[in-house]
Amino acid sequence: MKSSNVNKYQFWRHDNKPIELWSNKVINEKISYIHNNPVEEELVFHPEDYVYSSARDYSGEKGLLEVTVIKQ
Template sequence: MLEFFRKEAEKSSNVKHFQFWRHDNKPIELWSNKVIHQKIDYVHNNPVEEGFVYKPEDYIYSSAIDYAG
């Protein structure tokens, strides 16, 4: 993976060694509880969609356990 991050850094003029985060983020205003819950669910379900875990609360680096009943 380090080789991948190194190659990505070569594409950017402001990164010296490794590129991990994207620079082209698209901020979304969290203007209602519905939107907030939608984004939290999206983040919590990413490890499930990628097949890392079966349930969001099983992913060790997630706050989903705090939201699980």
């Protein structure tokens, strides 16, 4: 889908569906989804292997980016 204000390239999709993070269950589902995307795309074998993933912080390692780990 192309927006009228985009002339050449568009980085994001205009049809995204924001999801309210209203419970711990929903938050954990979304964190898991984000962490497992690089595995599903076969970029890495384990979520914590993806350099920019917060999965490193959740596995006890220190990632490259500053992350606040949400305790479950």
